[in-house]
Amino acid sequence: MELRFFELYRSAEYIQLLAEGASVSFFITVSAGIFGFVLAFGLAGLRYFEVPIANILAAAYVDFIRNTPLIVQLFFIAFGMPLLFGYVWPFWCHALLALSINFSGYFAEILRSGFASTPKGQIEAAAALNLTQSTIFKALIVPQALIKMYPSLSSQFIFLFLTTGIISEIGVVDLTHAGLFIDSRTFRSFEVFITLTVLYCLIALGLKAILQVTYQKTLGRRVA
Amino acid sequence: MEILLIDIFDKPHGIIIFQLLAATRFTIYLSLVAFSGGGIVASMITFLTISHRPMVRKFAQAYIWFFQSIPLLMLLFLTGLGVPRLLGLDVNPWTAASISLVLFTSAYLAEVWRGAIAAVPSGQWEAGFALNIGFVSTLKKIILPQAIRYGLAPTVGFLVQIIKGTSLAYIIGFSDLMLTGKRWANAPVLGSEPFIIFPLMAVIYFCICYPLAMLARRLEAEDLAKI
Numbered sequence: 001m002e003l004r005f006f007e008l009y010r011s012a013e014y015i016q017l018l019a020e021g022a023s024v025s026f027f028i029t030v031s032a033g034i035f036g037f038v039l040a041f042g043l044a045g046l047r048y049f050e051v052p053i054a055n056i057l058a059a060a061y062v063d064f065i066r067n068t069p070l071i072v073q074l075f076f077i078a079f080g081m082p083l084l085f086g087y088v089w090p091f092w093c094h095a096l097l098a099l100s101i102n103f104s105g106y107f108a109e110i111l112r113s114g115f116a117s118t119p120k121g122q123i124e125a126a127a128a129l130n131l132t133q134s135t136i137f138k139a140l141i142v143p144q145a146l147i148k149m150y151p152s153l154s155s156q157f158i159f160l161f162l163t164t165g166i167i168s169e170i171g172v173v174d175l176t177h178a179g180l181f182i183d184s185r186t187f188r189s190f191e192v193f194i195t196l197t198v199l200y201c202l203i204a205l206g207l208k209a210i211l212q213v214t215y216q217k218t219l220g221r222r223v224a
Numbered sequence: 225m226e227i228l229l230i231d232i233f234d235k236p237h238g239i240i241i242f243q244l245l246a247a248t249r250f251t252i253y254l255s256l257v258a259f260s261g262g263g264i265v266a267s268m269i270t271f272l273t274i275s276h277r278p279m280v281r282k283f284a285q286a287y288i289w290f291f292q293s294i295p296l297l298m299l300l301f302l303t304g305l306g307v308p309r310l311l312g313l314d315v316n317p318w319t320a321a322s323i324s325l326v327l328f329t330s331a332y333l334a335e336v337w338r339g340a341i342a343a344v345p346s347g348q349w350e351a352g353f354a355l356n357i358g359f360v361s362t363l364k365k366i367i368l369p370q371a372i373r374y375g376l377a378p379t380v381g382f383l384v385q386i387i388k389g390t391s392l393a394y395i396i397g398f399s400d401l402m403l404t405g406k407r408w409a410n411a412p413v414l415g416s417e418p419f420i421i422f423p424l425m426a427v428i429y430f431c432i433c434y435p436l437a438m439l440a441r442r443l444e445a446e447d448l449a450k451i
Contacts, residue, residue, distance in 0.1 A: 003310075067384060067433035068426040069391035071402065076426065079409065080419030162295040166392065176297065183305070190306035197298040204293060 036103025065105025262329025304396030
């Protein structure tokens with residue numbers, strides 16, 4: 001038993017691989033977070049307005065996404081769909097699509113409960129002032145739900161980020177992929193995965209900080 | 225069973241469904257191991273979080289933070305590849321997968337249960353001490369019965385996370401629903417294309433997870449109704 005971290009760190013090639021992998025993981029997660037949020041907003045909106053049929057479909061979609069593993073969704077999107085519809089995409093596009101869909105399910109559930117948690121009295125007051133449904137939604141429900149649900153959304157996002165390592169399984173050159181490559185070269189598995197773990201934690205902390213700053217710059221102002 | 229499924233679904237699909245269902249057994253076993261092992265560790269950690277000694281509390285919080293921050297995938301790689309290679313051991317996938325999932329589960333359950341105990345008003349503790357019935361009796365007779373009510377719904381909800389988490393164990397060679405399905409999807413058999421196998425697997429996972437999610441939702445709704 002001997003720890004030989006220097007075998008990893010003395011090689012410029014490995015350091016570069018890890019840095020590139022980390023940035024791929026970061027950017028794919030952030031883009032999937034944004035797409036997922038937009039999609040989730042639409043889904044939660046459908047459920048809030050109780051659009052006939054569409055709201056049932058949205059609920060089924062959310063339940064299905066939340067109750068199946070990401071990896072099965074990812075493999076279906078990466079291996080099943082291209083075969084079924086005959087298209088060829090780069091690996092990262094499959095990963096981005098799968099992660100966006102996966103994130104949207106979790107975010108939609110949080111947003112739905114946020115929208116539903118607006119006190120009834122406020123909606124009645126707004127209706128008494130003759131505000132339209134869409135104004136009530138835009139001015140009353142959405143801002144309050146976002147402020148209330150921001151902590152849940154951001155911790156869910158961080159949790160989801162920690163699950164993104166499996167996109168390496170479909171060939172995306174992310175952080176885990178870089179680690180597995182270095183592992184196959186050096187056989188220093190323990191050192192490699194400890195390094196990856198630390199890097200994942202650091203990125204998670206970075207994302208947390210970014211989310212906090214974003215909150216203060218946007219929603220936080222409305223609270224104060 | 226296999227013959228019945230072949231009769232219903234015909235040749236390749238009957239066999240595939242049978243094998244997938246047979247492999248689902250191991251997904252469930254691993255989930256049970258993770259839940260029971262994780263539950264035992266989590267209850268010890270939870271006990272530490274309500275300790276009077278700040279150092280002990282700090283340790284418990286650090287444990288929870290640490291294992292919540294490590295991706296499950298990294299835990300699996302570390303226990304399945306990293307530690308065995310470092311120590312020159314031969315660890316079988318069962319052991320590695322169980323250890324990883326127990327650590328993963330324990331951190332999240334400990335956090336849930338810590339929150340459940342913290343949700344019990346502090347006056348309840350003080351009442352127990354005022355009656356001089358001791359720390360353990362206060363915990364057992366006054367605090368826990370109330371905390372269980374708060375903690376039950378999220379605990380059941382977390383079971384879904386555990387079951388979904390077990391799907392990653394195939395990465396270190398644990399033979400469960402995921403690995404069996406992936407082998408079928410890669411097999412050059414007509415009728416076992418990825419777009420058939422993966423939805424099938426998703427349906428199996430869904431059938432296990434959804435009832436639990438519904439139960440969690442119902443428990444939560446009942447709790448809200450009580451308050």
